[in-house]
Structures are given as structure tokens and as C-alpha cells.
Amino acid sequence: MAGYLFRRFVTSLVVVLGISMVAFAMLHLISSSPGRAVLGLHASPKAVAAFNKANGYDDPIVIQYWHYLLQLLHGNLGYSYKLNQPVTSVLGENVLRSLYLSGVSLVLAILIAIPLGIYQAVRRNHLGDYIVTSGAFTLYSMPSFFLGLLLIQAFALSLKIFPPEASQSVSVIGVIEDPRAMFLPILNLVAIQVAGYSQYMRSSALDGLGQDYIRLARAKGLSQKAVLTGHLLRNSILPMITLIGLSVPALLAGNLLIETLFNYPGLGLMFYNALQNEDYPILLSYTLIAGVLTVAGNFIADVAITIADPRVRLS
Amino acid sequence: MTRVLEIEDLSTHIQLSRSVVQAVGNVNLHIDAGETLGLVGESGCGKSITGLSIMGLLPPGGKVVGGSIKLEGRELVGLPDAEMRKIRGNDIAMIFQDSSSSLNPTKTIGEQVAEPVLLHRGGSKKEAVDRAIEVLDLVGIPGAKERLSDYPHQLSGGLRQRVMIAIALSCDPKVLIADEPTTALDVTIQAQILKLLDDLKERFGMSILLITHDMGVVAGRADRVNVMYAGRMVEATGTKEIFSNMRHPYTQALLASIPRMDQDNTKTLFSIPGIPPDLTNPPPGCRFAPRCAYTKSDCQESEPSLSGSEDHVVACFHPVMDGPLKPEKMVTLSHGVRERAGEGETPLLEVIDLEKTFPVTSGAILKRKVGKVHAVSGVSLTVRRGEIFGLVGESGCGKSTLGRMIVGLERPDSGKVLLNGEDIFSLRGRTLAKKRRDLQMMFQDPYGSLDPRMRVAAILREPLSIQGVESAKDQEARSIALMREVGLPSKALERFPHEFSGGQRQRIGLARALTLNPKLIVADEPVSALDVSIRSQVLNLMKRLQVSHDMAYLVISHDLAVVKYLADRIGVMYLGKLVELARGDDLYSRAAHPYTQGLIDTIPLPDPEIERDKKKRVISGELPSPIAPPSGCRFRTRCPRAQEICAIEEPKLRTFGDQHYAACHFPLVEPLEEAASASGQTKI
Amino acid sequence: MEERETEGVEESPLNLGGGIGPFEPGITDPLDGGEVDDTVTSGWRLAVRSFAENKLAIVGLGILIFFVLFCYVGPHVYHSNQISGNVLNSDLPPGSGHPLGTDNNGYDELGRLMVGGQAALEIGFFAAIIATVIGSLYGAISGLIGGLLDGVMMRIVDVILSIPYLLIVLIVATRYSGTVLSLSLILGLFAWLVPARLIRGEVLSLRVRDFVSAAKVMGSGRTRLIFRHLLPNALSVVIVNITFQVADAIIAIALLGFLGFGLQYPHVDWGDMLSTANTALGNGYWWLVYPVGISLILVVMACNFIGNALRDSVDVRLRRR
């Protein structure tokens, strides 16, 4: 088991290395001469060249990548000339707020989706199942921001129950202390994720219900509840773990739109602003981080599986 | 005698998306205290559904639509679930076929065994665990206490089955329903489990409902036998009676279709034509009528009900009176093979010291070798022209790998495969492709072996077009001819595989193998996926074609009876080694290797006499891991006669008679003197 | 285990007890393989049948067909000037002359919906094709060659798959101005990974199936294996995948448009039409948001319906094998 995890870890590292290459390659292709971008078109070619030289942008590509890598290892993600500060500090500004938004909504989504999926599986092809399924399908086929628009329209502008904008507090504490402002964004993210997870959980649970060991459990005389909680739940959650690990990119993308829509100062919003400013160091650093997060997510999922599934753990 | 369980006119239907399967209809049966009732029938006959109806565990859409099920006089049909739960696992317990999927993979066996105890007996967790240990001991799990915290996947198939039995026993139920309890197991393990069931029954005197498709299994232990066909109970009587003096044509035909060890393999096997009816709209009248030899007009019109004496009921208008079918009645095959399959000339196929291991790897990109599976270790054998060579052994003994190497699907690590004295692995490209004509294969799974995308015509033409023989027109003609040969209408050429029944698909598979007029067909478990009545059809066909095409078969099977019926000579494999090789009857009458004898003993025969007084000599233990096979004689770990030398020195093949060789230090019969054996060595 | 009993192996429903008349015991004819039904049903036909039995699928197909007609035939029936809008008529509510009102530039919204739909459908379709073609080839190669190459190729997939699709697409989109072609390319070039994995998995599982072994035994060469057996059988997976790809692509367009990276005048797609949705809703210009939004959702939903149905029906056939 330890060996297995170790190998997975090594693989993950390889993947991360790959991601850094992609990010670097894109950065290089898109803005090959930062000097021009920073100094503007008025700057003399000489000045630009000087700038590039000073910052090593004229080294051979491999060397540049090597430096880039070294910088990464020292936690240096580059410098945003547009925001006029190191990328890391910009990320640092926002990461906690995004973490809060994503974290809360993810946890809620899971807590809702799992029982929902099981309920659907048990009530398969009954009214309840149909209602939930169609709801999920609609959400699933909806651009995430569109749901947000409807929510704002309904709850913020018409009913005026919740503010149309997420909390603007600089500190995470402030954000946490403002649940009303966070309700709509979180609701939005949760809804989208539940739409996906619950359907997956449903099929996973259906799968489980068809298994012989469920039949045996019933043959023991266990009640429905005991069968579901005691035997079905754990087994049908296992595939969910992997799915959740895999859904990190979707989560981040979701954040991008929701944070933009609700004007929530997190990484997603930072990314959007960077898009408007063509601030490539930020864009690609975030992409890099997103990639790493994804890999981490998958790895954590693997670890979780290993712990949760004796078949993996004990072999 | 007290009726523990009594079922009257039970009918169970299963609602599918667009149709209703009338899975069980008008079934009557009863079990007395301490009695074992055998419920037999082919797949889809409704025997399992009957069992599940009793437990009230029908699959989604399943519903008991009529009749009554009484447990000690208490009506179970329509009992509220809460009540029913008190009975399940407590008064009535059930064992299922597949222990690997029936145990919860994420719970320790301790929890799983203790669960019903806690539920029904109440009491403390401690007591429940103690009880768990007790029953695990009971079912012969070594070191039960230590095993409590194991998870199912850490146990072997046999042990898992024992655990499931332990679960069933934990609340010592009045009735134990065993649904195909041993079908998923190897013969040797099957014997162990069956023995266990017998012992347990003797000790606790519970009633057992033994559901199985295997006549042999019931013969040994059932007090009475009920036969089901197409959702109907067709006959019910004492075990002895059913085998010696059956009344229903189906029972008679079924028994006759089972190849026996003492089968005369010069005669065709009896077989029932056609296939069972589709239960979503069964034919009117007797459901067996369409396949019945004695059917008369009235059979089509109305359905016969169970009638007859108290201890022998049958549902037939024209019951048979003459007992089992006499083998003499069967057609003798024009069997020229044996004569021509003489010595002297170069054998068709020579397998010399074949060796094959599979690496056990792990790791994503860089595959690390963590060990290797010794699938086949130095096997040599020969197949002569027009001969049928049988290869038996339990799962994992390497027989399939051997077969795949012979047809060149796997490359051996070492050793040769000579076809007409030519090493096929020395060949490359076109020449190899050409050579392949002479070596064809028949697969076990009738579903996976035909490309679902291709029409039968294309499937049959493919070998020809690959080999580039014959024009499209000739190919056409050829495939039509082939279809006739395997007994399928030529219109079937336009069909797709999924439109055929399993038996028909095997026929198509055979036809495909025949297209290139091969000299040798390797048939890997050709009939194990088929039901008894279908199986005999295919076996007959294979025999017949072998004669008419004058080719050789290498038949690979776990079923000694099948192999014995088909083959002229039989090789017995154990854990990658060929342990014994002899003529079929020779092998059966005077097996030299303890393993061979064990196999013969453990195969349940459809014959109460033999089974009853068959001394319960079973091969103990389980198959060792092929990753680290035992030193010396690989069978020694399970061999009753094993001694030190067996661990040190690997036994050589020695001669025990004409074409009879075995590798054992302490054989059951005396070997011939070394000289002959030595000479025999060269040519096996 | 080989001797697993075949309980539940379903005999072909087309074979209702192939009965032959009375016979003398012992002379069973081994040459009777039982009846074969008269109607041919190909795997595809079977798939089509079970597809047709799926109500949602039919609904989905209906919706899709409706929108294709709406977008491509509609403009010929319902004429509206989508080249030069009259800014003085901007933001008119639905009414005579403008069933769905007009947008910020005074374009007739109904006509806009048709034109925008064309672009959306085209981009969705092209992107899906691009992604699926690349993915299928990549996956097939990786799965067929296997070994180290497979390992490397799959790591590459892992890498790109780890980077959120939307982020990359947006970054690239800042550089290239939106045309149907460029958007299709951008979306397609970053969406091939899932199909690649699917196809690889399928190929791997097919590779060990008996009918492939059978072909090998007949002496079939590698190319024949691939093109006669592996790819045709993997095809169903590919086709199922396309429908989902279309759905995803259309959603992606919506996101791009909403963030302001959509098509350029005179071209427009549903995503662009939603770019001002936020203010439009605030202004109470519901007709600029709900018609296009709902159309988009319906089309995506239709694709998903069809995809699911296809997948099921394909499974059915494979189950029936």
C-alpha cells in the first residue's frame, strides 16, 4: 500500500512537472517579450532589449524554463507588471477567500448529493427520482452563470432577501461573518455541483443495490435503513471519492464565473481581472496552481480510497 | 414427520420494462424437518426465484402473485416486511452462489458474521463476536479468532464460501436455502464444501433446500428431488426414484444428456433438441412439449398438473415408464479414428517442454516486476492426426495458457510447438499466417468470441479472406455449406451474433474454426458456458465433425466427464505441470496420480448409489499460489501420500502402461519397469 | 472461474423453443441448431430500436431538429435585418414587428436568435468533431501500441487534463479574435482528452476479447485487427462521446461569450447574446435573456438526452452481445 501511494506520488510529481512545462510554454508563446509589454510601444527597442536582458528573457528557452522552475521551487511565481507586485502576493491576497467559497460549497454539495443520490437509487423510477433527475439535468445543461443570473434576479432584485453581491470583506473572518452575502454564490456553486454528484451517486448506488452482498445483507434480515447505511453507503461512496478528486478543475472554473458574477474578490475574480488586463504572469501562474491543485485533488482522492477501501489498503 | 416448509401453487412474476416473465408457476413443494430437498433444473427454470420467493428477496419487479409459503404453518406470503425480517437469517437462511460478490468487500468477516447474531439474538457485541468465532470454527475456518478482522478479499474462494455458510448458520436456522452453493468453485473445493454441508446437517439436523443445476450434487445428499422446467415443477420424488425410475420425459432426457464417467464414447450423447421456451410468453399446454419426444396433441392444448402418489408426483400426460434411457439405444459413431491414430508416423502436434510465466507488475509509467506467475512449467505432449486429446485440470492449472500457446496466441518463454515437425514459433509473417490455417481455436464464451459488429456471413468469410483463399463467390458457397454442417439454416448468414442463442453461437464458432479445414482445433471449455441439454447437442456435433473432417481436437476442460466422453487420451494438469496422461478409460479405471484419483472421486456423479457409498475422500486444502509454487512435486501440499522426497525432488513422468504416464513418487498403481518408461519418455 | 454456472444467460428472445416433431429416443439430430428468426436486426438497428424506445431521447432529438430548422430554415421564413440594426429601435420590448423585441443595437431579437443559433450549433459541432477525431486517434494509438509509449501518452493526457479547460481556453481566447473557426479550434483542441481516455479504455478492453484472439488465430494482421475489429467496435463509444462534446462546447461558448470573448460583428452566437445578460435583466429587458438562455439550455439538454440514450442503447447491444 505504502509502495502504491509512493508510486502514485511520484507519478503526480511527473504530472506537475508536465503542467509547469505547459504553463511556461504558453507564457512564452503568448508574451515572449515582456519588455515590450511592460515598457510600452514608445520604449526604444534598445530599452526593451535591455529590460529583457536584465530579466533574462533573452536566454535560450531551455535556460529560461530552468530558471522558471528554480523560481517555482522557491515559491516565486513571477511578477505582475500590471498589478505591479509579485504574483505570489496577489494569490496570497485571494486564496483564502476562494478556499472558503469552494470549500464550503464543496462540502455542502457532497453532504447533499450523497443522500440525494441514494434516495434516488432506492426510489428508482418513482416520482421523487424523476423530479430530482430532471432538476439535475436542467442544472447540468445550464451555464453556471445563468443560474446565478436567475438567483440574483429572484432573490436579490425582486425579493430583496439576499444582497446581489458577495461579501466584500478583505478578511476571511469578515466573509464568514457575512453569511447572508455569501448565500447566493454558495447556493449557486452547490446547486451546480449537486447536479453532477447526485446523478453519479445515484448510478453508483444503483450499482451497489444490484450487488449480491446487498442481497445477502437483506437475507440476514437487516432493515432497509441498516442495509443502506451499513452496507450500501460505504461501498457506493468509494467511486464518488475519485470523482470529487477529478472535479477540482470544474470547481475552479465554476469559481471563476461565480466570483465574477457576484464580484467576490477571490482567485477567480483575480483571474478575470487579469484576463481584462492581459496580465499573463498572473493568468498562467493561476493556471499552474489550478493544475497542481487538480493533481493534488486526485492524489488525495487516491489516499482517501486507499484508506476507505480495504481491497486497496491490504494489497 | 413435521413439515417445516410448505409451498403451494406458488407463482412469481417478474415485471420487466416491457414484459412480464412468468418465472415461477404453480410450484408445490415441502421440506420436512432434517430433510434435504434437491431442487434441480437448467438455468432460467425458476429454481432460484423459488428460493428467493421464500426469502421474500425477489429482484426489482419480482412479485409473488399467487400461492402460499408456510413456515411451520405460518404464512409468509404477504407478511409485513418488519415480520419477514425477523424470519430472514433467523428461521430461514440462504447461501448464494458467488461468495466473492456476496460478501461486503468493505466489512471484516467478523462484523459480517456477527451482524445477524446481534440483530436476531440481541445481546452484547462481545457475545455476538464469540458466536461468530464459534460458527467460523464450525465451518472449518482455521484460526477463526485471528481471521475475524480479515476482509473478504484476503480469503480464498473456498474460505469465503465457508464464511457465507457461517453467516447462514449463525442463528441456527430451521431452514437453509443453498442456491448453487458450489457452482462457482473448483471441483476439489466443491467436494470440501459439499462435505461440510453434509456434516453440518448431520450435526444440527436443519432442513436444507439445495438448489442446483448439477444432478450429481443432489444425487449424493438429497433425500428427495424436485425437478423444475421453464418455471414449472415437473416431477418430485425420492432421490433414488428420480434417477432409477423417473416418470417425466424431461427428467429422463436431462439425465441422459449428462455425460457420465463410464459413458461409452463411441456412441452419441443423448440430447434434447431446441431450447427452453421464452417465459415472457410461454407456449400453451405443456411447456416441455415442443422439445418432448413423446409429445401428443393434448400436450399442446392443456397444461398437465402435478399428479400421482404422495411420494412421487409428476406433471405429464404421457409419463415414461421404462426408467433411464439405455445408452445402447444411442447411435454408434462411425469411429475410424482410433485405428488410424496409430503410433509410428510423426505426430500432428508436438509440444516440447513449454514454459510460460506472466510477470506481475505494478507502477504507472515504469512497470516494476514484483514477481511472476508460473502458468505452464515444462509441459510436453503430442497429438496425433485425427485424435482427440483432452486436457483437464482446475482453474489456474495453466491448461488455457497451454492451449493459447499452441495456437500461437501466447509466446512461450521456452520450449517448442511443432506442427508436422515444424516449430510454429520459428515462423514469421506470411508463412506463420499460412501455417495458422491448420491450427484453429474454439472459445469458451459464446458471446465474446464473435465480433458483434459482423454478420455471420462476414464472420465465416473472414478466415478465408485473411488467408486469401477462394473467390468471394466460393467463400459464399463455403459458408452456406458450413452452416449446414453445424446445423444452422443458411438464412442465419445474414444475422448478427446477438440474435443467436448460446448454443447456436458455439455452433457458429465451430463453423468459423472449420472454414480453413484445420488439422487441429483447440477447444477451450467449448461447452462449459452451456446448459446440460444444449451442451450435449454441441458435444455430439463436435464429435461428428471431428470424424467427418478427419481432424484432431485438443479439448480443454475442467469437467473430467466431458473430456472423458470426447477424448481418446487425457492429460491431467496441476499447477502448470502435466501430472498424468493416459487413455480415458485407462485413466478412469487405474489412475496412478493421487490428484487424478482425487479428481475422479470428487466429481459428483448423477448416481445415488455411487455417490452414497463413495467414501468421502476429498482433496484437502486449496491450490497454492502459482507465483510461488511448492518445491518438488507441486501437488505435495495437498497430497495424502506426500513424504519428504516429494518436497525435494520433482517426480519424473513414468510409464504405467500403454500410453499411460504419471509423475508421482508414490503412485497408486505400480509403474512398469524403468526401461520401458524411459523409452516411453520420448514419445508421450 | 470457468465453471461459473450460466444462470441468467439470456437465450435470444428470437428463439421461442425451436421444436421439432416427435422423435425416437436416441436419434436426436445433432444437426438441429434450433430455429433462427426471419427478421434481421443489426447491432445498430437494435441500438436504434432501444434508442427509439427511450422517450427522453426522442424528445431530445425533436428539440435538436426543431432548433436546426429554426436556425437554418427560420431566417428564410422570418426575415429580419441582421446586418444593419436601427439603433433608434434599440431595446424595444416584444411587440408588433418584433415578436421578441430588439437588442441594444436595435437588431430584431428573434432573427438574432436564429443567426446566433447557427453559430452556436456550428461551433458546438465542429469543436466536438475536432475533439473527438483527435481524441479517438490519440486514444486508439496509445491503447494499441501500449507499453512505455502508452504510459507517456497517458501522462501527457493527465497533464493537460489537470489544467482547467476553461482557464486555458480563456487565456488563448485573449489572443485570438473570435470567429466560428477559431472558437471551434480553441474549444476542440483542448477537449480531446476525455475521448482519448475513453477510446483507449475501450480499445484495451476490446484487445483481450475472444473475437480478437479468434482473428489472430486466423492469421489476421495488425492493421486488419485494428480496422476490422477494434475501431468499428470502439466506434459506438466515439459516437456517444460526440453528443456530449457538442453539449460541452455549447456551454463553453456561453461562458466565453458571457466573459466577453465570443464572436465578432456581424457574427453572433448565443453566448455573445448573453454577454450583457446581467444588465439586461436589471433593465428588465427579459427578452434579451430568457429566450436565448432557454434555447441554449434546451439544446444542451437535448444533446445530453441523446447522448445518454445512445450510451444506453449501445450498452444494450453490447450486453446482448
Added chain:
Amino acid sequence: MSVYRITDSLRRRTSKVGPIGVALAAAVTLASCGSGSSTATTQASTGSSAGTAGSVPGLYGTLPPVGLPAKSGGVITFGQLSGTNPNYIFPIVPAANSSVYNLYEFENYLFVPLYWGTVGTIPEINPTVSLANMPTYSNGGKTVTFSIKPGYSWSNGAPVDANDVIFFIDELKAAVKESAANFGNYTPGFFPDNVVSATATGKYTVTLQLTRSYNTSFFTDNELGLITPMPSTAWNIASANGPHLDYTVPANATAIYNYLSQQANDLSTYATNPLWQVVDGPMRLTSFTPSTGAFTMVPNPHFGGHKVQFSELQGVTFTSVQAEFNQLIAGNLTVGGVDFSVLPQVSRIESKYNVYGLPDFGFQAAFYNFTDTTGNWSSEISQLYLRQALAHLEDQTAYIKGLYKGAAVPDYGPIGVSPPSPYTPANAKNNPYPYSISAAANLLKSHGWKVVPNGTTECVKPGTASGDCGAGIPLHATISPTMFYTNSPPILGEQAQAFAAAAKQVGINIQLNAKTFNFLVSNYSVAGAPANNNKWAINDFGGFSAADYPTTNNIFNTGGSFNFGGYSDATANKLISNSVYGSNPNAVSQEASYLTEQQPALFTPASDFIYAVSKSLSATNENSFSALTQFQPLPQYWYFTK
């Protein structure tokens, strides 16, 4: 004319700005504002738009009433659009960071400029809030003398005196010596290059010797206006707690500059770095969020001008106009910008806010690239008749009604009609090229083009004679320029679409292309920049704000650093140099008149900058509200009402 005004122009389109302030309840304002305050009262009573700004054509809505009963304290929340957020604190702002938001809405709260721009909406120096008295010119205009008003002091107690001005000039010289990009407002040959010497001729008096004489209005408004005195006793260090250096020594000046600019690059320390706590403005920075630019300021007790009365000023940012407007609806902002696109819903906030808007000085235009040779564009656009035809295709009145929702004023040249300017030329008052498809078509036809409405117009009479297409335009040449516009705010796209649609009707096929503002300004803003020269034909990134003295020097003169399209015309050059160096006060009008006729760019409507100011807010000086529209926030005059 300066870089920040370019960056600014986009911001203006997205139009979120506006300082917050509280003025002392007391204090009647000065003469120049007299009319303002008096009308303010009437305005308060009538509530209708009035006052100096009120009479201005193009005023949208109602100016907030002034002079209402005041109460002290209160937090003013002020909305700014993301991208308009401040990201530089050091008064010598490099090109990359140069925007009105850094200067007027951030730094000027902390560091008061020498001369303060408009008086409300009148293009004059505002003596009340300026740090110095008006300058006097002698020695034929080559010597400038001005004195700092006493009473202003740094928060560390030191008075604001002549040395602080000299400190600024020395540091500025050091900065531009290092790189031209170190000062956004730098134009080679102009300030500070044209300052031979700067000497303190008294504690508060500074005398500048110039290289040559200038038009005094030009020099006062556009050159001296660039000076922001800096604390010469606190900032003259080259390292934290380092020795105080003599900045008149160039080497020291450079060292100091490097240190200060490096400190200024560390945004995360803005609120904590002791350097930036030394201020002479009305406010003091207490918190700053680099990524969003959100900030918090509190009044600076040492401020020598009007004492601020509210307790805190918060700048918050938004991603979309709707997001900000939603906050206005929710009543969460004290002052916020309102975009045209949300005007239809403005009624939803009128109960809580006074909403008003005005264009600012300067002009908005789509610039032609006179050097883009793609498809003969450079030859074609060099033809006056084509530029006139294009002007005829622009239906400003329709745009204003349909797109700007009425919140804009037609603009036909570099100096518009609103807000009224003494410099507006006659021909800019009525559209010289009114919207007329046929007029455009006729111009083309009469110059040798075969006009194919909704098709593709072709040149059929190449040549240079009158009636021919003109030099460099071959037979069958077509007119199909690529036009870039900023993708945000949407208004520019809508306008471009309407324009392209009209052009189509005379067979001119304009390919539209949206890009981010930053992309356009950093890539398509220099004619003849080899990398991108032939990639764009028309570029509508917004426009320019004008200083009080609105010459287009640097924009339309040959070689001007902001001459995006490379327009080059001898007459224009002569007129511009008259405006800069000549003494004729009308020179700048003549310049504007010529350019209005020549159409060196496609002048587009002057859009209002609309603000919603909470009804709980009032001021002692009406100009402090109307000046918002001119980026001249005067927070010190603002206060919450009882």
C-alpha cells in the same frame, strides 16, 4: 496631454470614479464658486438641474443639493470599477501605472498637486485648492515664479515649502534620465527637460528658468500642473532609516528615486510603510488591498486646506457595471458610477441617490492608422473625402438616443461643446458632416468609386486628378479596414457595430474586432510600430481627456508621442506649435477648428460620466460635485447631512 489620460479614457468609458469627501459645514466658498453656491441653494429648493453646470448642455440628471445641514462623521463608501483601481502611490508615476485613478482618485487625496485643475466644470486653475498662488512670467516668458501658500504642512509637522517643489523636480529629472517610461506624463523636450534651473528664491518661493518662452496658459495648465510637491525632509533617503541625502546632487537624486520607486512597487506595504504616511493632503491611507485596489483612508488632521469631516473613506471595486449598480440599488454605496447600459433602471435608485452626469474636457474618437498599408488603407484614409465620408456615416444623435440612453453630447472635433469651453471653435458647434448615407455615397462616387450598397464598393477611377480615387489607390481597390474596439464597456462595441452597419450601406466593409483596452493601448497605439503596424486600420480605445488648455500637442502633431495613427499634416503642426509657443490666446481654437474640418480621427459622442451620490451627502461647494465629472474630486468639501 499625458499617458494617464489615455489609460484614463477607457476608464471614463466604464466611467466609475469620484472622490468622496466631507466639507466643513461652515465656510462659505470663494468667489469663483459664488455662483455655484448661490445656485446650489436654488437647486436644493427646486431640485431641478441648475447652477453653473446646470446650464451646461449635456448635463444629465440633477446635481446634489449643497449647503444642507451637516453632521460630522460617517463612512463614505465609493465604488470604482475593477481595472480602475489604484496601484501606485509615489507621485512620480511611471507609464505603466499612469491613470487618473492613481492620481486624482488616490494620490491627490494624500499629496496635493501644485495646481488644481478645473473649477467645477470651468477649465481654469482652481486657486482655492491649489497649493501655490498663480505663477508670474517675466523675462519674456522664460522665467516663472510662484509661491506656495503658507499654512500647508506635512503630517510629520514640516511645512510644505519651496524645497519640496525642487525636490520633486530633481527627482523627476533623475527618473526620466533613467528611463522615459519612469514618468507617464513625460514628453521629451517638455517638462522637466525645459526647466534649466529651479531655485528657491524664498522659503515658499520658487523660480524656474526655462529654455524658451511658452504660451503661458499652456505652461501653467499643462506643465506646472504636473508638479506635486514631495516631503523633501522625509523622503530624501536611499534606504530605510538611511541618512538624509542632498537630493540636489544628481547621484543622490537617482539613489533616492530608485529607493522610493522600489518602495512604491511593494503594494502590500502601502498602508504600513512610514514613507507614505507623510502626507499633506486631506486624507491618510490606513488599509490597501493590492489585488482589488480597495482602500481605506481617514482624514489627515494636519491638512492645511478644508478640514475633512467624515470619519472614513472606503474605495471598493466591482467587476461589472451591473454589479456596482446592484449595490446602488441595495443602497450600499455613498457614491458610485452609473454606466449608460444601466440607465434604463436608474429609477430604481433615484429615491436614494442624486444621479447626474456630464462629459469631461477632451474628446473621444476612433483613431485611423495612416500607416496601415493593408488593402491600400493608408492611401485611402489619407484622402480627406474618405474621412469626411466616414464622418457622414456616423449618426451621433441616434447613438446618443439609442446607445447612450441620452447621456452623451455630440462631438465633432478635439474640443467639444460640453462642458462649455472658451476655446470651442465655431465649426464644432454644429455637425460639419451630418449623418447621411447618400452624402457619404456621393463623396465616394464623385471621387471615382463605384458604390455598391451592401456590397463592395470599388475604385473605378484610379489616379490623382480631382474626381479620381487618389494617390496610391489602384483600380478595383476596395475599402475594408479592420476596426478594433475595447470589449468593455459594451457601448463601444455597440457603437462600432452601428457604424460598421452604416458603412456597409455604402459598400465599405469594416471588420470589427474586440480586444481588451490594455491590449489595444499596448499593441495598437503607435503608428509604424513594426510589429503591429499593419494589423489595425481603426482603433477605438476611448479617447483623450484634455487639460484646461486643450491643445492636441502630442496627439495630432507629427511625431507626437500619442499620435496613435501617425497623422501628419503641415498645417496642423503649425497651428499646434502656435498653441504651445505662441502668445495668441485663440491659437488653440484655430487648431481645433482645423482639426474638426480635417477629421484626423473619427470623433464620437462625448459621453457623460454619471454619478449616483447618496441623498445623505451634501457639500459646501457645488463644484465639488460637478468636478467629479472632470476627475477633480474635492472630498474635503463633502459631508453627511443631518
